[in-house]
Amino acid sequence: MASELTRKTATELAAAVSGGEVSAAEVTQAHLDRIAEVDGRVKAFLHVSADNALAAARAVDDKRARGEELGPLAGVPVAVKDLFATVGMPTTCGSKILQGWVPPYESTVTARLRQADGVIIGKTNMDEFAMGSSTENSGYGPSRNPWDLAKVPGGSSGGSAAAVAAHLAALSLGTDTGGSIRQPAAVCGVVGTKPTYGGSSRYGVVAFASSLDTPGPFGRTVLDTALLHQVMSGHDPMDATSIDAPVPPVVEAARHGDVAGMRIGIVSEFAGDGYQPGVMSRFAEAVELLEALGAKVTEVSCPHFTYALPAYYLIAPSEASSNLARFDGMRYGLRSGSGSAEEVMAVTRAAGFGPEVKRRIMLGAYALSSGYYDAYYGKAQQVRTLIIRDFEAAFEQVDVLISPPTPTTAFDIGERADDPMAMYLADLCTIPSNLAGNAALSVPIGLAPENGLPVGLHVMAPPLADDRLYRVAAAVEAAYQSRWGHPLLDEAKGL
Numbered sequence: 001m002a003s004e005l006t007r008k009t010a011t012e013l014a015a016a017v018s019g020g021e022v023s024a025a026e027v028t029q030a031h032l033d034r035i036a037e038v039d040g041r042v043k044a045f046l047h048v049s050a051d052n053a054l055a056a057a058r059a060v061d062d063k064r065a066r067g068e069e070l071g072p073l074a075g076v077p078v079a080v081k082d083l084f085a086t087v088g089m090p091t092t093c094g095s096k097i098l099q100g101w102v103p104p105y106e107s108t109v110t111a112r113l114r115q116a117d118g119v120i121i122g123k124t125n126m127d128e129f130a131m132g133s134s135t136e137n138s139g140y141g142p143s144r145n146p147w148d149l150a151k152v153p154g155g156s157s158g159g160s161a162a163a164v165a166a167h168l169a170a171l172s173l174g175t176d177t178g179g180s181i182r183q184p185a186a187v188c189g190v191v192g193t194k195p196t197y198g199g200s201s202r203y204g205v206v207a208f209a210s211s212l213d214t215p216g217p218f219g220r221t222v223l224d225t226a227l228l229h230q231v232m233s234g235h236d237p238m239d240a241t242s243i244d245a246p247v248p249p250v251v252e253a254a255r256h257g258d259v260a261g262m263r264i265g266i267v268s269e270f271a272g273d274g275y276q277p278g279v280m281s282r283f284a285e286a287v288e289l290l291e292a293l294g295a296k297v298t299e300v301s302c303p304h305f306t307y308a309l310p311a312y313y314l315i316a317p318s319e320a321s322s323n324l325a326r327f328d329g330m331r332y333g334l335r336s337g338s339g340s341a342e343e344v345m346a347v348t349r350a351a352g353f354g355p356e357v358k359r360r361i362m363l364g365a366y367a368l369s370s371g372y373y374d375a376y377y378g379k380a381q382q383v384r385t386l387i388i389r390d391f392e393a394a395f396e397q398v399d400v401l402i403s404p405p406t407p408t409t410a411f412d413i414g415e416r417a418d419d420p421m422a423m424y425l426a427d428l429c430t431i432p433s434n435l436a437g438n439a440a441l442s443v444p445i446g447l448a449p450e451n452g453l454p455v456g457l458h459v460m461a462p463p464l465a466d467d468r469l470y471r472v473a474a475a476v477e478a479a480y481q482s483r484w485g486h487p488l489l490d491e492a493k494g495l
């Protein structure tokens with residue numbers, strides 16, 4: 001059973017800790033107890049640092065005792081994807097090649113979270129180097145979907161989505177390179193946002209595809225998610241692609257959900273064969289709801305979105321093949337073999353990387369090789385420009401775009417493990433926003449009638465208009481709350 005404290009939202013917990021109704025240490029202990037009780041089955045965490053978390057919580061309590069004002073995440077337990085560098089806690093990126101590595105420095109995003117008096121409760125499981133859509137590519141075994149333990153929690157930030165869904169943490173951090181926040185959020189029934197590229201710092205985040213990687217928040221409510229979004233965002237001189245502009249007013253927008261008069265475009269390319277009936281029927285229902293709330297909904301064609309997936313699978317592996325060259329057995333983590341530096345490098349990389357990571361490195365090295373560069377990498381970059389133009393044209397007609405976040409609900413563990421193409425299709429709808437760098441989120445819109453598993457609504461906004469996402473999501477959430485609410489998994493699913 002979840003305690004009263006693990007049922008509270010982050011917003012409620014922060015207010016209770018700031019007001020002295022409960023201590024940060026009690027809140028942290030309640031979540032640690034719940035993890036001990038449940039995480040043997042969910043396997044959301046790779047490392048739970050009880051000592052670190054309790055020490056951080058006590059520091060928050062001491063600060064309050066000294067009469068200092070607490071930050072916006074006062075005493076809120078946050079689960080962190082295991083690719084954010086955290087001092088004093090291992091950071092493995094879900095890979096054997098980084099087993100046991102404890103970073104000597106802190107990522108900007110986790111540093112901001114600590115400054116806001118948040119408590120890092122542990123590091124969550126993920127697909128190795130964030131490559132995947134199910135957490136099955138983790139070097140440490142898969143996480144499970146709290147709604148049905150035989151299903152995947154999505155990926156690559158599957159552990160972070162599962163942790164929040166199962167009430168093991170009030171908030172969590174992920175990264176989204178092709179959909180790795182929005183897809184797991186959708187299939188775990190929580191809210192997840194990919195901020196505008198450059199809106200949240202990549203400093204101290206282990207790189208997969210640097211022109212696409214975007215840290216972002218998960219929460220059980222729209223307001224909670226906006227709260228973490230706000231805390232983690234803003235200019236960082238340590239990241240050359242960080243945007244030097246004010247953070248969009250996401251919390252303000254989450255408090256004032258309203259779509260009256262808003263122009264909303266349905267991406268006409270994202271429907272048809274391959275989309276599960278329950279995903280499409282819930283989507284149709286959400287469209288009706290938005291219209292009833294006063295939005296003006298039209299269909300918008302984005303003809304090049306159909307080419308986003310193949311372009312992504314050239315660009316992302318190309319960048320990965322270059323980024324992952326640094327894991328050479330010399331500087332970090334695993335070192336295997338003996339003899340020359342080249343031999344050590346070859347043996348270490350053969351032993352330390354899993355099959356999907358090796359597949360991406362080979363794909364990327366091939367796409368970048370001389371003679372093929374123009375035909376593959378160069379062509380994919382041209383497609384990327386066409387996708388950006390599709391978005392620009394669409395956002396001249398509408399304020400936001402919507403689609404399903406992913407074509408299906410959570411699939412069985414093992415179902416797509418031997419079929420990389422089937423796995424890649426999970427991100428069909430999310431990838432265009434990564435290629436264009438704009439903001440997007442997934443918000444729950446109920447359960448698929450055929451299997452009772454969560455379905456999300458995908459909302460996309462122009463770069464630096466992240467607040468529009470929250471305006472829509474808060475209106476949707478408020479309208480659904482009476483119908484669906486947030487079923488408590490410990491009661492609904494025996495967790």
Ligand code: GLN
Nearest residue numbers: 130131132177178179180
């Ligand atoms: N599933 C996609 C991939 O495997 C996206 C991953 C991500 O966003 N990190 O590349």
